[in-house]
Amino acid sequence: MEENRGKRPTLGEVAALAGVSRSAVSRTFTKGASVSPLTRSKVEEAASQLGYRPNLLARSLTTRKTGLVGLVANNFHNPIFLEVFDLFTRELQREGLRPLIVNLTNETDALRSVQLLLEYQVDAVVVASSTLPVGFADTFAEAGLPIVHAFGRPGHRKDINVVGIDNIEAGRLAARRLIACGYDRVGFLGGPEKATSTRDRLEGFLDVLSDYPKIQTRIDFAGDYTFESGFDEMASIILRGLGQGYFCADDVISIGAMSALRRAGYRIPEQVGIIGFNDMEMAGWDNVRLTTIRQPLGAIIAESVNCLGLILSSEISNPTRHKLFPCEVIDRDTLPLTN
Amino acid sequence: MEENRGKRPTLGEVAALAGVSRSAVSRTFTKGASVSPLTRSKVEEAASQLGYRPNLLARSLTTRKTGLVGLVANNFHNPIFLEVFDLFTRELQREGLRPLIVNLTNETDALRSVQLLLEYQVDAVVVASSTLPVGFADTFAEAGLPIVHAFGRPGHRKDINVVGIDNIEAGRLAARRLIACGYDRVGFLGGPEKATSTRDRLEGFLDVLSDYPKIQTRIDFAGDYTFESGFDEMASIILRGLGQGYFCADDVISIGAMSALRRAGYRIPEQVGIIGFNDMEMAGWDNVRLTTIRQPLGAIIAESVNCLGLILSSEISNPTRHKLFPCEVIDRDTLPLTN
DNA sequence: AAAAATTTTGCAACCGGTTGCAAAGATAAA
DNA sequence: TTTATCTTTGCAACCGGTTGCAAAATTTTT
Numbered sequence: 001m002e003e004n005r006g007k008r009p010t011l012g013e014v015a016a017l018a019g020v021s022r023s024a025v026s027r028t029f030t031k032g033a034s035v036s037p038l039t040r041s042k043v044e045e046a047a048s049q050l051g052y053r054p055n056l057l058a059r060s061l062t063t064r065k066t067g068l069v070g071l072v073a074n075n076f077h078n079p080i081f082l083e084v085f086d087l088f089t090r091e092l093q094r095e096g097l098r099p100l101i102v103n104l105t106n107e108t109d110a111l112r113s114v115q116l117l118l119e120y121q122v123d124a125v126v127v128a129s130s131t132l133p134v135g136f137a138d139t140f141a142e143a144g145l146p147i148v149h150a151f152g153r154p155g156h157r158k159d160i161n162v163v164g165i166d167n168i169e170a171g172r173l174a175a176r177r178l179i180a181c182g183y184d185r186v187g188f189l190g191g192p193e194k195a196t197s198t199r200d201r202l203e204g205f206l207d208v209l210s211d212y213p214k215i216q217t218r219i220d221f222a223g224d225y226t227f228e229s230g231f232d233e234m235a236s237i238i239l240r241g242l243g244q245g246y247f248c249a250d251d252v253i254s255i256g257a258m259s260a261l262r263r264a265g266y267r268i269p270e271q272v273g274i275i276g277f278n279d280m281e282m283a284g285w286d287n288v289r290l291t292t293i294r295q296p297l298g299a300i301i302a303e304s305v306n307c308l309g310l311i312l313s314s315e316i317s318n319p320t321r322h323k324l325f326p327c328e329v330i331d332r333d334t335l336p337l338t339n
Numbered sequence: 340m341e342e343n344r345g346k347r348p349t350l351g352e353v354a355a356l357a358g359v360s361r362s363a364v365s366r367t368f369t370k371g372a373s374v375s376p377l378t379r380s381k382v383e384e385a386a387s388q389l390g391y392r393p394n395l396l397a398r399s400l401t402t403r404k405t406g407l408v409g410l411v412a413n414n415f416h417n418p419i420f421l422e423v424f425d426l427f428t429r430e431l432q433r434e435g436l437r438p439l440i441v442n443l444t445n446e447t448d449a450l451r452s453v454q455l456l457l458e459y460q461v462d463a464v465v466v467a468s469s470t471l472p473v474g475f476a477d478t479f480a481e482a483g484l485p486i487v488h489a490f491g492r493p494g495h496r497k498d499i500n501v502v503g504i505d506n507i508e509a510g511r512l513a514a515r516r517l518i519a520c521g522y523d524r525v526g527f528l529g530g531p532e533k534a535t536s537t538r539d540r541l542e543g544f545l546d547v548l549s550d551y552p553k554i555q556t557r558i559d560f561a562g563d564y565t566f567e568s569g570f571d572e573m574a575s576i577i578l579r580g581l582g583q584g585y586f587c588a589d590d591v592i593s594i595g596a597m598s599a600l601r602r603a604g605y606r607i608p609e610q611v612g613i614i615g616f617n618d619m620e621m622a623g624w625d626n627v628r629l630t631t632i633r634q635p636l637g638a639i640i641a642e643s644v645n646c647l648g649l650i651l652s653s654e655i656s657n658p659t660r661h662k663l664f665p666c667e668v669i670d671r672d673t674l675p676l677t678n
Numbered sequence: 679a680a681a682a683a684t685t686t687t688g689c690a691a692c693c694g695g696t697t698g699c700a701a702a703g704a705t706a707a708a
Numbered sequence: 709t710t711t712a713t714c715t716t717t718g719c720a721a722c723c724g725g726t727t728g729c730a731a732a733a734t735t736t737t738t
Contacts (some may be wrong), residue, residue, distance in 0.1 A: 007483075008457070010724055021688045026726055033727095036686055036734095056458045057396040057405065058724035061693040066396065068439075072555035076425035079418045098459065100407075100437055103428035118347070119395045120437065180378035209473075227624060230577075261627035282418075285566060286598035287626050349694055360718045372697095375716055397694035400723040502680055685734065696723080707712070 009050040018046035021187035031052050037306070039093050060121060069097045069308065070117040070125040070140075074104035074132055079224045079253055080280045083297055084128055091305040097123070097312075104132070114139045124308055126150060129238060130164070130197035131225075146311045150304045153196040154322040161311070163304045165295045166324040171204025172248040173293060174275055177329055180338040181273055183244040185216045189233060193221040198249060201277075205247060218243055222253050230256025238264050245273035245335065251280045251292055258290075258334070273335040289333035296325045348389040357385035368393050399460060408436045408647065409456040409479075413443035413462070413471060417564045417591055419619045422636055423467055430571060430644040436462070436472050436651075453478045463647055465489060469503070469536035470564075486651045489643045492535040500650070502643045504634045505663040506536050510543025512632060513586035513614055516668055518547070519677040520612055522583040524555045529594060530588035532560040537588060539618075546585060550661040557582055569595025577603050577677040584612035584674065590619045590631055597673070599630075612674040628672035635664045 013024045017334065020039055027033035028043040034044070046052075060066040069092055075081050092099050100122060102113045117125060117140075124146040127137045134155070140147045141159045148161040155162070178186045188205050190198040202219065209217050220237060222229040230253030234246075238260065248254040254276035258268055266272050269291075279294035307321050331337065354361045359378055366372035367382040374382075385391075399405040430439055431438050439461060441452045447472075456464060456479075463485040466476045473494070479486045487500040494501070511554040517525045527544050529537040541558065548556050558678050559576060561568040569592030573585075577599065587593040593615035597607055605611045608630075615622065616635035646660050670676065 012724080013686065022725085023688060023727080024686090026724095029688090031724075039686080053454055053458050053726055055460060057399055057460050058395055060724070061400070061695085061724080062726040064693085076421060076428070077620075079421060082415060082418060082421040082424075085421075085424065086442065089440055090414070090444065093442060098439055098455070101428055101440055103425065103432060105425060115392055116437070119392050121394060121396050182704090186451060201540060227620075255626070259637065262625065280564070281416075281619065285594060286601065287594070350696095351694080361695085362697080362718060363716090365694095366717090369696075373716065378716080394694055397723090398696070400694080400725085401696040403723085679738105681736105681738075683734105683736070684719080685732105687730105689729090689733070690732095691727090691731105693726080694723105695719090699719090699721105700717105701719095702717075704715070705713080708719105 009052045011052075011054070014046045014050055014052045015044065018042045020230070034140070065312075066092075066121045066123055067097055068100050068120060068122045070102060070120075070122040071099040071127045071128065072102045072104060072113070072117075072125060072132075074107070075225060076103060076105050078250065078278075078280075079282060080251070080278045080297075084301065087156060087298060087301040088126065088128065088305070091301055092308075095305055095309050097120060097305075099126075104129075110136060111139065114143070118143055118145070124148070125311055126304060126308065127152065131192050131195040133194075134196065146308070148307050148311075149305050150300060151197070153200060156326070161307050162322045162324075163300055163307060164324055165300070165327050168204035168207070169201030170277070170293055170295075170327045171201035171206075171247075172208045173204075173214040173327060173329055174201070174277075175205045175208035176275070177275055177291075177335065178245040178247060179212060179215065181245055181336050183273070184214060185218070185243035185245075187220065187237065187243045187246045188220070189230070189246050189248045189253065190221045191225055191253065192223065201247075201249070203339075210229070216243070222249065222256075225250045225252055227252055227256040227259070229253060231260045234260035235256065235264075238266075242266070242272065244271075246275070248276050251276040251278045251283050251290060254290055254292070254334075255288065262265065269334050270337050275329070275335055279330050284332070291332045291335040292330050293327050294330050295327050299325055340433065347394075348602045350391075350393070353382065353385045353389055357381045357391065404651075405460045405462055406436055407439050407459060407461045409441060409459075409461040410438040411441045411443060411452065411456075411471075412467045413446070414468060415442060415444050417589065417617075417619075418499060419500045419590070419617045419636075420622060422620070425641065426637060426640040427465065427467065427644070430640055431647075434644055434648050436644075436647070438465075443468075449475060450478065453482070457482055457484070460587045462651055463487070465643060465647065466491065466660035469506075470531050470534040471532075473535065473624035485647070487643050487650075489639060490536070492539060493663070500646050501663075502639055502646060502659045503663055504639065504666050506539030507546070509542035509616070509634075509666045510540035510545075510586075510631055511547045512543075512666060512668055513540070513616075514544045516614055516674065517584040517586060517612070518551060518554065518631075520584055520675050522612070523553060524557070524584075526557040526559065526576065526582045526585045528569070528585050528587045528592065529546050529558070529560045530564055530575070530592065531562065540586075540588070540605060555582070561588065561595075564591055566591055566595040566598070568592060570599045572596065573599035574603075581605070581611065583610075585614070587613060587615050588616040590617045590622045590629055593631070593673075594627065595631055608673050608675050614674055616666070618669050622669075623671070630671045630674040631669050632666045633669050634666050639666050 015025045027035045125140045128150045130151040151164045152162045222233045234257035276292035283290040354364045366374045464479045467489045469490040491501045561572045573596035615631035622629040634671045
């Protein structure tokens, strides 16, 4: 396992040293190819002597598989995304795929990013976001790239696989939980107003509440998934007239909102109840103890990567797969207990 | 800008359509090459008609530049790393580089990851970790890859560029801040015991305290940078005899430690003081308000990427660059105020 | 032992680009 | 107009691999 400082050995050099043809070397490194045990051992000896490793990029030229997968996201501020990255990178690695990550935060020119991924010949793209503009993922599909949209909403296109949660049902879950507290003035403090996830949760939320006409319902939106956004929006709600219980679009927003409430002198959950969304790790910490709705991150991401694996391994263009997982209320200390 | 569903057009096809040679097409897409305005426009017309984009992987074969940079990390649980990723990916994108990320969490076979990066012909590697075993980065350097170790400690090797903080000085900072509180029993609650960052901070910490022989100093280590680790270690400290002020290796550990303290009935900062490390975003939240030491993340990462850019642009093998930034105490509510 | 079937091997072409070089074309100088 | 200089162009070889195909080597069958 010689180190050769800089210059890396090539197939040809290994072939020369082993005294065989270049094809023979190529074959010993391509699984499923036929090489005699003798040749193989000669090649392996020579290869390890030179420290040879195949150039995957050159290989991709003929195989048309790079093993690269674009991982596109636009939320690098929400702690939940660290978990998302951790899971995605690990799962992809397990499938022998390398994530090429694209950070769309503050990116004006999203199309340029798409082109970049195309130029790098990624085998597929994972879009991990619930807040990208509708139609963003289409660009990839139109370029003929296999794509799975994690945390997305099943849409019109047959060629975009979606794995995520049932946001409508999640909205219902939240509404029911607030109703169970006996509130008669509740609020929906959503994320970005145009995000599909926000709209779907709102739909479910209102769906349940429409059966309780006596309960007054207020709707507000935080601009983004940040502490400040939650804080500011709740501060403004306080001025305009506070309800008793709120469903916040996200745990970080919840924490911002709770800070605004506490600063204004309200006690949680005695005077105002909060239910968040995501169940990020910190939600369970002693000084937070946020009641929230958990989305099954691990399952979503495992399914996304499985789906990807399936598409990539089968030559046939796959049947579209949509999979939405159910969410679950995690009861902690920011809503009064019922029953 | 025709879409052609799947099959992507190649140089040759563009050349044919434009009625020029393949070289001409290549040249219009390589900046700095000489093409007449007429040819260029013919090529551009044909290219956009076909929706042509060069294959960067094929190009890399001859140019020996892939634009890929390995980004290796082993901490996907600490919120501070989300900020690190955000900054790194953005800065790299700004330099026209694509991060190929390697998640070393729970990875038994780190060497395999190194090989993978080599097989993908990355132009350079960024190791972003203060807890990888000493000598880990060496592997890359030995393979002749330019490397910058962010959050590392300058070491013996001349070919490893290090950008980070002065951990020894940071340890001093913490010690002085605790001493200023008038404590006579202080503690160091470090991160992983063998990590260079832990050892350096401890060195600085003890260095200052050695001038105060009357102050009793206790030293403990948390196994990793997690809430549980901080909680458990502090719980055990409580049993063994509690001091008055602690320097915790990390904000998350601090929060775990504080939970243990509060559960045991101690008030912070009245009975026990805590100073953390990192100043992650949450440290400033209303229900945390952690006094901590901030490392200048933005500066470190910008410098790391600049350093990389320099190495990659200059053909000459670069002069080694080490750069350590100073840290800063951020006073909040977990240490009594002095002055 | 010869014929048939199977496996292993190397040749040569190809994947999608780049680039040194010499010829062709354009421009400037004589 | 002729000659010298500079720019643009295409040819062909190359980057580091893979692969279809036919020949060579080996194994199996008769």
